[in-house]
Amino acid sequence: MSSTPPRPAVDPPVIDLPLPPPGTMGPPAQYGWLRRECPLAKVRLPIGATAWYATRYEDVRDLIADPRLIRPTINDWPPRPDRAAADEPGLITMMELNGPRHAALRRALAEPFSVRSVRRRLPRLRRSADGLLDDFTAAGQPGDLVGGFLEPFPLLAMCDLVGIPYEDREYFLPRADAALGAMVTLDEGREVTSELRDYIASLLDRKRREPADDVLTELVHACGRGTLDGESVVNFGLSMLVAGYRTSTMFLADAVVALLTPPDHYARLRDDRGLLPGAVEELLRYIPVMNGVVVLQAVEDIELHGRRIRAGDAVLPVLASANRDERMFPDADRLDLCRAENPHLAFGRGAHNCIGAHLARAQMAVGLEALLDRFPRLRLAEGQEPTWDDESPSKSPLTLPVSRHVTTVAAHGVSGPSERPRSHRPPPP
Ligand code: HEM
Numbered sequence: 001m002s003s004t005p006p007r008p009a010v011d012p013p014v015i016d017l018p019l020p021p022p023g024t025m026g027p028p029a030q031y032g033w034l035r036r037e038c039p040l041a042k043v044r045l046p047i048g049a050t051a052w053y054a055t056r057y058e059d060v061r062d063l064i065a066d067p068r069l070i071r072p073t074i075n076d077w078p079p080r081p082d083r084a085a086a087d088e089p090g091l092i093t094m095m096e097l098n099g100p101r102h103a104a105l106r107r108a109l110a111e112p113f114s115v116r117s118v119r120r121r122l123p124r125l126r127r128s129a130d131g132l133l134d135d136f137t138a139a140g141q142p143g144d145l146v147g148g149f150l151e152p153f154p155l156l157a158m159c160d161l162v163g164i165p166y167e168d169r170e171y172f173l174p175r176a177d178a179a180l181g182a183m184v185t186l187d188e189g190r191e192v193t194s195e196l197r198d199y200i201a202s203l204l205d206r207k208r209r210e211p212a213d214d215v216l217t218e219l220v221h222a223c224g225r226g227t228l229d230g231e232s233v234v235n236f237g238l239s240m241l242v243a244g245y246r247t248s249t250m251f252l253a254d255a256v257v258a259l260l261t262p263p264d265h266y267a268r269l270r271d272d273r274g275l276l277p278g279a280v281e282e283l284l285r286y287i288p289v290m291n292g293v294v295v296l297q298a299v300e301d302i303e304l305h306g307r308r309i310r311a312g313d314a315v316l317p318v319l320a321s322a323n324r325d326e327r328m329f330p331d332a333d334r335l336d337l338c339r340a341e342n343p344h345l346a347f348g349r350g351a352h353n354c355i356g357a358h359l360a361r362a363q364m365a366v367g368l369e370a371l372l373d374r375f376p377r378l379r380l381a382e383g384q385e386p387t388w389d390d391e392s393p394s395k396s397p398l399t400l401p402v403s404r405h406v407t408t409v410a411a412h413g414v415s416g417p418s419e420r421p422r423s424h425r426p427p428p429p
Contacts, residue, residue, distance in 0.1 A: 017043045022390040025254045027288035031321040040305045049078035051314035060322035065350025069296035071095045093239035105232045108222045112215045118358040129370035142381040145400045154248035163214025176241045200237035250396035254287040270372045279337040280364045285344035286335045288320035291393040375404045
């Protein structure tokens with residue numbers, strides 16, 4: 001980690017959390033200045049708490065894998081007066097586990113989330129994408145691509161792999177949202193968390209009675225063999241409900257915006273599918289969703305850039321800024337679908353790096369390819385702006401009206417009508 005030699009450890013002035021410009025995915029305009037002039041800043045979050053804000057590539061890379069920084073539970077940070085009374089664990093996901101329990105869970109998940117396992121599932125992923133696009137096509141145009149495809153597709157893919165019934169989404173999605181909401185009261189938080197835990201526990205009972213080819217069944221077997229404890233499996237299930245698809249949705253939605261404004265990138269990918277694997281990596285680098293959403297807490301003092309991060313302080317390693325660091329990525333603010341070197345940090349690093357990275361890459365590649373095949377002349381709908389949540393640091397369009405010229409791409413160009421819409425169902429087991 002690049003720290004400068006002894007200077008008095010003076011705290012910098014506190015600035016407001018940088019937000020992406022309204023109506024855009026970002027990144028926030030301050031990143032370049034912060035990286036140059038104040039690589040370890042102090043920010044005030046909308047909820048009132050302050051946190052260190054690291055923006056340079058090499059600092060983010062080191063901090064996110066530093067064992068002196070833990071992931072606090074939603075109960076422990078940000079500090080809230082009503083949470084002082086909490087006498088039970090709140091929403092504990094895999095991210096907040098440490099030590100042997102975390103390591104055992106990672107071992108049990110290594111194979112089902114491996115490149116090999118995800119590769120085996122590619123045909124199913126493609127069938128899911130096509131099924132959803134059939135329904136989207138049947139709904140007429142212009143349509144909202146987020147609600148019609150970019151949201152359900154990663155959810156369906158996660159549910160299918162993990163063994164969570166997609167049909168239950170009306171039950172678990174609003175509860176997962178509420179559990180994560182900073183503004184819910186302690187009692188509301190407790191209630192939805194307990195409902196989500198009960199839901200996962202009942203699913204695990206079902207997997208014991210009716211084993212299936214999915215991750216939850218494998219974890220239930222691992223418990224039977226004594227290599228995993230039941231509580232860790234519940235923690236994993238909760239991670240999937242709160243984090244197993246949303247990030248992919250945001251990246252996919254921002255990817256479509258980035259490829260279509262202007263539409264040259266989309267056309268280039270349509271005409272040269274060989275670019276797709278590199279383009280997915282470049283989109284993961286370029287799309288600035290991870291604007292300080294990973295929150296770490298120091299368990300001991302850390303010196304960096306002449307500042308002292310004290311034990312207990314929160315630290316935000318800003319992955320989106322690291323991925324735009326000019327010293328690492330030449331012409332970093334340009335989307336370059338042919339970028340050769342691309343050691344981006346979109347999936348983090350170290351013991352808690354993203355377990356779903358291969359699945360997320362596959363979702364992006366398959367989702368984009370299905371779109372390119374189905375809608376070779378996709379455009380943002382004229383006169384209908386995407387809507388954005390401008391209060392949030394992580395931004396992707398909430399709705400994305402597109403116009404679809406329904407033709408398929410033959411081997412060498414654009415031709416012919418698309419196949420007849422089929423009604424969508426999750427792929428058969
Ligand atoms: C483009 C999509 C995605 C991105 C950019 C992303 C990014 C990340 C990042 C940066 C972390 C590390 C957080 C930390 O250091 O605390 C993480 C952790 C995690 N991600 Fe993802 N993620 C994506 C999709 C997924 C998917 C599809 C799944 C599963 C279905 C998933 C499951 C997880 C889990 C369980 C962890 C916690 C791992 C642990 O604590 O050991 N992610 N993700």
